[in-house]
Amino acid sequence: MRAFAKSKGMTLLLVTVIVFVSFWSANPNYVSWDNLRGIMYSMSLTGTITCGMACLMMSGAIDLASGAEGMMGGVIIAYLLRGGLAWPVALIIALLCGCCFGLINAFFSNVLNFMPFIATIAMSSVYQGIAGAVTTNRPIMITNQAFWALGNANIWIFPLPFVIMIALLLIYGALISSTKFGRQMLYCGGNRMAARLAGLNCKKITTIMFVNNGAIAVLGGSVLASRMHNGSMSAVIGAEMDGMTAAIIGGVSFLGGGSSGMAALFIGILMLNCFKNGLLIIKLDAYWQIVANGGLLIIALIVDFIREKRRLAALLRSALR
Amino acid sequence: MANYLEFKGIGKSYPGVQALRDVSFRVDEGKIVALLGENGAGKSTLLKILSGDTAPDEGVIIINGQEQSFASPYQAIVEGISVIYQERQLVPSMNVIENIHSGDLPANGLGFLKREETRKNAKEIIDKFGLPIDPYELVGRLSVAYQQMVEIMKAYRRNSRIIAFDEPTAPLTDAEIAILFRLIRQLKDEGKLILYVSHRLAEIFRITDEIVVLKDGRMVKTMQTVQTNEAELIQAMVGRDIGDTYSRLSRNDKFGDVLLEVNNLTTDVVSDVSFRLHKGEIIGFAGLVGAGRTEVVRAIFGADPVRSGEIRLDGERVSFKTPRGAIERGVALCPEDRKEQGLVLFRNITDNICLPVLGKLKKRLFLDKKKSEDLAEDAVKRYSIRTPTLDKLVVELSGGNQQKIILGRWTSKLIDTRILILDEPTKGIDVGTKAEVYQMVCDFAKAGIGVIFISSELTEVINIADTIIVMHNGHITGVVKREEATEENVLALAMLD
Numbered sequence: 001m002r003a004f005a006k007s008k009g010m011t012l013l014l015v016t017v018i019v020f021v022s023f024w025s026a027n028p029n030y031v032s033w034d035n036l037r038g039i040m041y042s043m044s045l046t047g048t049i050t051c052g053m054a055c056l057m058m059s060g061a062i063d064l065a066s067g068a069e070g071m072m073g074g075v076i077i078a079y080l081l082r083g084g085l086a087w088p089v090a091l092i093i094a095l096l097c098g099c100c101f102g103l104i105n106a107f108f109s110n111v112l113n114f115m116p117f118i119a120t121i122a123m124s125s126v127y128q129g130i131a132g133a134v135t136t137n138r139p140i141m142i143t144n145q146a147f148w149a150l151g152n153a154n155i156w157i158f159p160l161p162f163v164i165m166i167a168l169l170l171i172y173g174a175l176i177s178s179t180k181f182g183r184q185m186l187y188c189g190g191n192r193m194a195a196r197l198a199g200l201n202c203k204k205i206t207t208i209m210f211v212n213n214g215a216i217a218v219l220g221g222s223v224l225a226s227r228m229h230n231g232s233m234s235a236v237i238g239a240e241m242d243g244m245t246a247a248i249i250g251g252v253s254f255l256g257g258g259s260s261g262m263a264a265l266f267i268g269i270l271m272l273n274c275f276k277n278g279l280l281i282i283k284l285d286a287y288w289q290i291v292a293n294g295g296l297l298i299i300a301l302i303v304d305f306i307r308e309k310r311r312l313a314a315l316l317r318s319a320l321r
Numbered sequence: 322m323a324n325y326l327e328f329k330g331i332g333k334s335y336p337g338v339q340a341l342r343d344v345s346f347r348v349d350e351g352k353i354v355a356l357l358g359e360n361g362a363g364k365s366t367l368l369k370i371l372s373g374d375t376a377p378d379e380g381v382i383i384i385n386g387q388e389q390s391f392a393s394p395y396q397a398i399v400e401g402i403s404v405i406y407q408e409r410q411l412v413p414s415m416n417v418i419e420n421i422h423s424g425d426l427p428a429n430g431l432g433f434l435k436r437e438e439t440r441k442n443a444k445e446i447i448d449k450f451g452l453p454i455d456p457y458e459l460v461g462r463l464s465v466a467y468q469q470m471v472e473i474m475k476a477y478r479r480n481s482r483i484i485a486f487d488e489p490t491a492p493l494t495d496a497e498i499a500i501l502f503r504l505i506r507q508l509k510d511e512g513k514l515i516l517y518v519s520h521r522l523a524e525i526f527r528i529t530d531e532i533v534v535l536k537d538g539r540m541v542k543t544m545q546t547v548q549t550n551e552a553e554l555i556q557a558m559v560g561r562d563i564g565d566t567y568s569r570l571s572r573n574d575k576f577g578d579v580l581l582e583v584n585n586l587t588t589d590v591v592s593d594v595s596f597r598l599h600k601g602e603i604i605g606f607a608g609l610v611g612a613g614r615t616e617v618v619r620a621i622f623g624a625d626p627v628r629s630g631e632i633r634l635d636g637e638r639v640s641f642k643t644p645r646g647a648i649e650r651g652v653a654l655c656p657e658d659r660k661e662q663g664l665v666l667f668r669n670i671t672d673n674i675c676l677p678v679l680g681k682l683k684k685r686l687f688l689d690k691k692k693s694e695d696l697a698e699d700a701v702k703r704y705s706i707r708t709p710t711l712d713k714l715v716v717e718l719s720g721g722n723q724q725k726i727i728l729g730r731w732t733s734k735l736i737d738t739r740i741l742i743l744d745e746p747t748k749g750i751d752v753g754t755k756a757e758v759y760q761m762v763c764d765f766a767k768a769g770i771g772v773i774f775i776s777s778e779l780t781e782v783i784n785i786a787d788t789i790i791v792m793h794n795g796h797i798t799g800v801v802k803r804e805e806a807t808e809e810n811v812l813a814l815a816m817l818d
């Protein structure tokens with residue numbers, strides 16, 4: 001907690017409060033319970049994706065296909081359920097597919113040594129194309145009512161997806177701050193050469209994080225499919241941008257290695273969704289919403305850049321010496 | 322039994338270069354052994370072999386009687402070898418405790434960290450070395466010196482038997498060097514085997530017990546530090562007496578017309594600077610760091626704004642707004658920081674040499690590859706740049722060869738450089754190459770180029786330059802001819818208040 005107060009977490013909280021209050025004053029409906037639940041729902045998708053994305057970024061990689069992987073998850077599970085599988089089995093198979101998506105990314109970045117950026121963008125395009133061809137651009141309906149619960153049930157007054165996201169945040173928070181593996185992950189992201197010399201297998205670590213990210217993305221996509229009662233090739237697409245924005249706002253460095261803890265990450269997710277929902281609530285034109293979202297990512301990157309500039313300069317100097 | 326490390330008949334060659342040849346020596350417990358040699362003598366290669374980064378072609382490393390061969394740097398670490406490189410092997414965004422444990426944090430069976438134990442471990446080590454470091458501070462916020470201390474503590478925590486230092490004092494101040502030496506002695510007293518790589522002679526006399534001298538990959542000599550002196554070491558390193566270097570230079574004594582005339586030049590940093598540079602003349606700028614020497618040439622070159630005063634080139638008044646304008650008029654600047662401002666490190670030799678004359682290497686729309694390579698080939702030959710091929714990335718070459726590439730770039734056949742400005746051209750270059758650079762500078766003068774030579778090494782300036790301009794605090798405090806210059810009178814002017 002002390003560390004949180006010292007970190008950028010406090011500033012972030014303040015900004016979130018300001019965002020919240022300004023939208024509230026623009027439209028009192030912003031704080032209606034219905035709308036708050038709406039925010040929680042949108043947070044749950046962003047937040048789930050962010051958990052995978054943030055860990056991947058901390059270990060020094062990135063996956064710009066996360067959204068497409070999530071979409072594939074939704075479509076796959078919809079087909080599996082239509083084929084008559086029990087939903088837990090279908091979910092497990094979908095998650096395994098997610099692991100495979102991660103493995104493909106890991107293969108490109110760790111075996112062929114591509115930049116994760118480029119390989120994953122290509123894969124995103126591949127997945128979207130496959131999904132479009134297979135579904136012929138129609139949503140695949142899900143009629144398995146037991147599965148609907150995943151996205152629509154409530155735990156007390158909170159939507160289940162939101163609770164799942166909180167649980168994930170807590171689990172990954174503990175992983176990063178309190179386990180050896182989590183610290184090793186940061187070590188790899190922070191200085192790959194040093195990590196290698198310390199005997200860490202960074203390729204293995206990023207492979208695990210790629211696989212983890214794929215599975216998490218599919219989980220997010222499955223929850224959304226359950227909520228929507230269908231798997232659609234247009235769902236989840238672009239969620240990786242939100243995940244990345246939330247992670248960067250939440251103090252994860254774009255250059256790897258940095259983390260301000262899961263509380264900051266939560267606030268990042270909260271802020272992003274309060275912002276996006278607020279734009280809806282004040283009825284901003286849909287196209288301008290897209291512009292505003294892009295603007296937010298740019299601002300987050302600029303802040304991250306300034307924060308990292310010193311570190312980058314220091315790294316550069318030591319590399320050149 | 323006392324610990325020892327032995328190199329036996331180590332040989333290593335890279336394509337075109339025999340980096341090491343039959344190197345054998347021993348490091349004993351309680352002795353700090355210096356590895357001394359010019360750049361390119363094979364020190365780094367030997368360290369790479371020791372750290373498991375590369376395998377020797379011949380020979381073995383023996384630790385306490387046991388032959389060792391390392392498949393990876395990690396295996397070398399496991400065998401108790403730590404090399405403290407100039408590039409920090411630290412994670413700036415993590416704290417001191419975590420860096421000391423270098424990813425190997427104590428954890429319970431479930432993988433959860435034992436925080437208290439970790440903190441106590443780290444604190445114990447920090448206290449042992451008596452360092453005022455907060456264990457929770459992020460390493461990125463520590464000074465360079467303390468980062469190095471963290472690196473040493475990291476090696477200590479791993480229980481390394483052998484700790485090798487690669488030019489550890491390069492970025493440190495004198496006070497920090499004192500702390501570092503205290504640490505090194507403490508390590509020695511604990512029975513660690515210490516290999517100290519440096520080319521700073523003064524330090525070697527302060528800290529080491531034995532000296533191994535390498536030259537061109539061969540072992541020249543091993544000696545007891547107390548039984549030798551600087552002159553002997555230099556001679557061993559260079560293979561000749563450096564005292565003759567200056568007197569052996571073949572200099573230019575025929576100056577031509579005035580090439581550059583600077584009158585009352587004033588910028589934000591320097592004021593009222595006036596001097597004249599003739600064709601074939603070498604003007605040296607002496608002074609302490611921060612005296613404004615670099616700022617003068619930057620202003621002439623168009624890199625910094627001029628407040629007042631005039632600059633005349635061939636009698637014609639000029640004011641360059643950007644370096645490009647200066648380059649077009651035949652003014653070339655070789656900056657002090659050659660790696661950051663002079664070279665494109667991750668391009669090859671050809672690209673670096675052709676950089677300013679790409680326009681002349683065009684064959685219609687495209688670059689004439691053959692012509693570019695000829696140009697580079699010519700420079701490599703003329704300045705005996707040591708490299709297996711022209712395709713070698715500049716970053717892989719030694720400092721001396723990098724400097725030669727910059728000089729070659731500005732004096733290639735296709736470029737008409739009339740004024741060559743050299744800012745600390747011999748910084749970080751070994752003694753042998755320095756002599757070559759001096760002769761190159763004299764040759765430029767003979768060819769009629771006017772040279773401005775900035776250096777912080779007094780001996781160098783007063784021996785190379787025909788005229789020495791001494792600066793202090795942004796002003797010129799004196800102009801001395803070479804015949805009258807002594808280290809004493811130039812230094813007195815440089816420190817004038």
